Amino acid sequence: MPGLSTFARIWLLGNVLLISACMPADGPYSDDIKAERGWGADPIPYALVKLTSTVVEGLAQYTPRIANQFTDRRAPGDILLGTGDVVSVTVFEASSGGLFIPAEASARPGNFITIPNQTVDSEGNISIPYAGAVHARGRTVTEVQRTIVDQLKNQAIKPQVVISVVEQRTSMISVLGEVTHPERFPASAAPEHLLDAITRAGGPKDQGYDTWVMLERDGRRATVPFGALVFDPSNNIFVHPNDTLYLYAEPQTFLVFGAVAGTTVSTAGTGVESTSPSGAQGQYAFGAWRISLAEAVGKAGGLNDAVAEPASVFLYRGEPRQVAEKIGVDVSRFDGPIVPVIYQVNFRDPTGYFLAKQFDMRNKDILYVSNASVVEATKVLTFLRLAMATADDPIVYATTFFTLKTAIAGTSTGGTSILVGPGTTQ
Numbered sequence: 001m002p003g004l005s006t007f008a009r010i011w012l013l014g015n016v017l018l019i020s021a022c023m024p025a026d027g028p029y030s031d032d033i034k035a036e037r038g039w040g041a042d043p044i045p046y047a048l049v050k051l052t053s054t055v056v057e058g059l060a061q062y063t064p065r066i067a068n069q070f071t072d073r074r075a076p077g078d079i080l081l082g083t084g085d086v087v088s089v090t091v092f093e094a095s096s097g098g099l100f101i102p103a104e105a106s107a108r109p110g111n112f113i114t115i116p117n118q119t120v121d122s123e124g125n126i127s128i129p130y131a132g133a134v135h136a137r138g139r140t141v142t143e144v145q146r147t148i149v150d151q152l153k154n155q156a157i158k159p160q161v162v163i164s165v166v167e168q169r170t171s172m173i174s175v176l177g178e179v180t181h182p183e184r185f186p187a188s189a190a191p192e193h194l195l196d197a198i199t200r201a202g203g204p205k206d207q208g209y210d211t212w213v214m215l216e217r218d219g220r221r222a223t224v225p226f227g228a229l230v231f232d233p234s235n236n237i238f239v240h241p242n243d244t245l246y247l248y249a250e251p252q253t254f255l256v257f258g259a260v261a262g263t264t265v266s267t268a269g270t271g272v273e274s275t276s277p278s279g280a281q282g283q284y285a286f287g288a289w290r291i292s293l294a295e296a297v298g299k300a301g302g303l304n305d306a307v308a309e310p311a312s313v314f315l316y317r318g319e320p321r322q323v324a325e326k327i328g329v330d331v332s333r334f335d336g337p338i339v340p341v342i343y344q345v346n347f348r349d350p351t352g353y354f355l356a357k358q359f360d361m362r363n364k365d366i367l368y369v370s371n372a373s374v375v376e377a378t379k380v381l382t383f384l385r386l387a388m389a390t391a392d393d394p395i396v397y398a399t400t401f402f403t404l405k406t407a408i409a410g411t412s413t414g415g416t417s418i419l420v421g422p423g424t425t426q
Contacts, residue, residue, distance in 0.1 A: 030312035030370035033342060046340035047329040055343075056358045058327045062320070063360065066194075066215055067234045069222035075191035076240045078140040081120055082170025087136070089115045089128060090162045091152070098157035099130060117166050130155055141165065171241035175201035178211055178247045187241040195229055197239045198247070209289040210251045216244040225252065227289025252286040254296055254361055258369035259308035261301030286361070293345065294356035296367055303347065303369055310347035312370035317341055317362060 036048050049055060067073070081087070092112040093101045100113040118126045124137025126144075131151035136144045145161045152159040168186035176182045180202025194215065198204070204211045204226060211226040217240060226247065228235045239245070260281060284299050293315065297303070303310055324339035325331050331339055345359070346352045 028368075028370070030309060030314075033312075033314055033370070034344070044340060045334060046342055047324065047334075048342050048344060049327055049329065051343050051345040051352070051355050051359060053355065053358075055327045056355055059323065059359070062323045062326065063232075064224055065228070065232065065235050066213075066222045066224050067237055069220060070215070070217060070237060073237060075238050076187070078142070079165075079168070079171045079187055079189055079241060080138050080140060081136045081144065081165075083120050083122055083124060083137055084169040085120045085136075085165060086117050086167035086169070087120070087126060087141075088117050088164045088166050089126070089148070090164075091115070091128075091148075091156070092160040092162070093156050094158035099152065099155045099159075101157075128152075173197050173239055173241065174244045176244070176246050178205045178249050179203065180205060187239075192239050193236045194239055194245065195236050197243075197245055198229075201245075204247060206249065209286070210249050212248055212250055214246045214248070216246070217242075225289045231289070250363075252289075252363040253283050254286070254363075254365040254367060255283055256296075256300040256367045256369075257281050258367075259304045259371050260297075260369050261304050286363075291361050292357050293359040293361060293367075294353060296361050296365075297356065300367070307371050309370050309372040311349075313345045313347055314368045314370065315343040315345070316366035316368065317343065 034048060036046060062068075090112055091100050093099065094111070095101070096111060098111075101111045115128065120126055120136050123133075124135055125133040126136050128134050128148050128151070131148055134144060134147055134151070141163045145163050148161045148163075149159055152161075171187045172184050173187050174184045175197055179198065183201055185200060194213070198213075208226040208230070212223055213226050213229060214221060214223040224235055230236075258281070280301065284296070287299075291299075297313070303313070318338040319327075319329075319341045321331050321334070321337055321339055324334075324341060327341075329339060329341065334340075343359075345356055347356075
C-alpha cells in the first residue's frame with residue numbers, strides 16, 4: 001500500500017480483521033471450529049474428530065442396542081409362583097384305601113382327589129390337607145409338587161401330586177403405549193422375545209419408524225427405535241417375567257444450518273445468488289428408523305455450490321465417554337459422562353462420500369456446513385467498498401455545495417445571467 005506508514009498498514013489490517021469477525025454469517029467459521037476454540041467468558045470445550053474409516057468402525061460398535069444394557073442373552077428360567085397366584089392341586093394314590101381314596105374307590109373314575117383352588121397367601125404358602133402349610137412363593141411348580149409328595153409319602157399310598165396354575169398374577173409382562181391393545185398378560189412358559197410380546201399386544205399403531213421401544217427390567221432401562229428390533233436381531237432379546245415394554249411415538253429429527261441448498265445468498269457487487277427449493281436450514285425428520293450422514297445432507301438439498309466449503313461439513317453430537325475414548329478423544333479434559341464432539345467430513349475427498357454413507361445419524365444431531373473462505377472475504381471487501389463510499393458522500397456533497405456557492409457568488413459580481421425560472425433571468 002504505497003504512501004501508508006507501517007502503523008497505518010497495521011491499523012488498517014487490524015480493522016479488516018475486526019470487520020470480518022463481525023460480518024453476518026450462518027454460523028462459526030471453519031477455522032474457528034478446527035482450532036477448537038469457543039467464544040465468551042466460559043466457552044464449552046469440545047473435541048474435533050475427522051471422519052475416517054477407523055472412526056466409523058469404532059462408532060458402529062457402540063450403536064445403541066438393548067443388548068448392550070441387558071447382556072444376559074439366556075432364555076428366562078421356569079416361572080416362579082408368587083403371592084396372589086391361584087393354583088389347583090390334585091393328589092393321586094396308587095390304590096384305594098389310602099389317605100385320600102376310600103375303600104370303595106371302584107365307584108370313582110380314578111384314584112385321585114382335587115383340592116379346591118388356593119391362592120398363595122401373603123406368607124407365600126398354600127395349605128394341603130395332612131401336609132399343612134407348604135411354601136410356594138419363589139418356587140417352581142415342580143419344586144412345590146416334590147415338597148407335597150415328601151410330606152404325604154408316610155401317610156398316603158405312593159402319592160403323586162400335580163399342580164396347575166389356574167390364574168397367574170405375579171409373573172406378568174406389561175406392554176403399554178402406542179400399541180393396538182395395551183395390556184398386561186402372563187409370561188409364557190415357552191421363551192418369548194420382545195417382538196413376540198409386542199405382537200401379543202397387537203403390534204405398533206403406525207408403521208414403526210417413528211416408534212421407540214423402552215424396556216424396563218429390575219430397575220434398569222434401555223431404549224431403541226422399533227426398527228432396531230426388526231432389522232438388528234441382537235436387540236430382539238428374550239422377554240422376562242415382570243418386564244415392562246413401553247412404546248411411544250417420537251419422530252427422529254436432525255437440525256441443519258449453514259450453506260446448504262435452499263439457503264438464499266446474495267452478495268452485493270458480486271452477482272452471487274443461490275436459491276433452491278429442494279432443501280433449506282431447519283429441522284428434518286428421518287422418515288426411516290435409520291439414515292446415514294449422506295442421506296441427511298441429501299434431505300437438506302445438498303451443499304450450496306455457490307457458497308459452501310465441501311471440506312468443512314461438521315456434525316455436532318454428544319458422545320458417551322467410553323465412545324469418545326474409543327475413537328481417540330482425550331477425555332481427561334472433559335467433565336461428566338457426555339463429551340461434546342464435532343465430526344468433520346471432507347466432501348472434496350472422493351472417499352468422504354463413502355464415509356458419509358457408512359456414518360449413521362442419531363436423533364437430535366446438528367449438521368452444519370461452513371461457508372468457503374472466499375465468500376467471507378467477498379463479504380468483507382463488499383462491506384469496505386460500501387463503507388468507503390459512505391464516507392466519501394459528505395465530502396462529495398460539501399464539494400458540490402461549495403462549487404455551486406462559488407458559482408452563484410461569481411454571477412452576482414460579474415453580471416453573468418443564471419436561469420432561475422421559466423422566462424426570467426438574473
